[in-house]
């Protein structure tokens with residue numbers, strides 16, 4: 001826990017502290033590069049759908065006009081066929097510590113996870129038929145849990161569930177107890193969507209590997225928010241969203257990482273023409289392409305890949321280390337303000353208090369948070385709600401200021417009080 005540098009709470013102290021933190025923030029100028037930064041709206045949901053960069057407005061317009069409108073179908077040969085790989089490599093460089101040739105932009109997170117969990121499961125069983133278990137925690141994101149259940153059912157496998165504390169996540173001890181000679185694949189989120197718990201990915205990967213299992217990491221809440229070193233940490237497979245901290249826009253396609261040494265061993269289940277060895281040979285039978293192309297299925301969603309390039313360029317410019325240190329300052333400030341303003345109303349911190357164990361968001365728990373969230377949305381303060389009683393405060397480091405964070409938490413304070421009084425006004 002951080003020690004509080006300031007004496008007893010007064011309104012001025014917190015406002016002055018937020019202003020001082022903004023003035024000292026080396027990333028503060030970048031906030032103005034986002035659409036809507038000039039308004040008083042408080043955005044606490046950049047971890048669910050990031051704000052667009054202003055540069056993306058012109059990029060999308062220029063694409064429609066010049067590339068789609070101007071080049072028409074010639075665009076595929078001229079650049080679009082290579083775009084999933086070019087932007088994949090940019091994700092690798094900027095956000096997930098992957099050398100080129102291991103990251104591709106593909107389908108939705110759900111579909112990529114399905115394809116790759118199934119492929120890793122099949123590869124593990126092929127190498128050792130005793131490995132029939134997929135290990136996953138009960139508090140992983142619904143899509144991850146649901147598709148793991150489906151894959152186990154269709155492939156004759158079993159799910160081994162890890163129980164976790166909802167305000168925390170999967171610890172090394174918990175994973176050690178779950179894996180063994182029966183484990184095929186371990187599926188884990190790097191940053192837990194509910195609590196923000198930051199898993200020790202290198203340690204957990206080692207534990208899975210020591211048990212002879214493969215790993216699939218879900219990086220949805222980490223890419224663009226916390227440092228990830230896919231190569232150095234020995235990841236096998238990773239998948240992540242691009243519409244959260246990478247600001248790719250609603251439904252922008254996900255990325256997949258597959259370590260070079262594993263690519264040829266994995267056969268994904270949706271054998272489409274875009275993943276075939278010679279796309280335009282249109283041969284009688286499917287033969288998978290070499291490299292990351294084999295994980296594609298159909299025509300890549302090019303329009304959806306446009307906006308993320310602006311954020312990737314910005315992350316490369318400022319560095320993920322600078323983003324992470326601002327993210328830690330933001331979440332520490334939010335925890336400090338919540339302890340002062342909201343704890344007296346019975347609001348609890350449902351996230352790890354140690355910043356080393358926390359990603360880019362903080363969850364505040366109170367039995368009335370569903371009503372509080374609805375009230376905040378009518379007042380242009382936009383967090384989101386997650387059962388049980390969790391208000392998620394997402395603090396996207398490039399687009400969120402300390403003053404915005406404080407204004408939002410003051411609104412939470414007012415909303416909790418109003419809901420407690422049964423007020424509606």
Ligand SMILES: *Cc1c(COP(=O)(O)O)cnc(C)c1O
Nearest residue numbers: 108109110141143189193218220
């Ligand atoms: C947001 C999120 C997803 C979303 O999957 P989609 O297919 O993009 O809807 C998956 N997993 C985690 C951990 C997430 O946070």
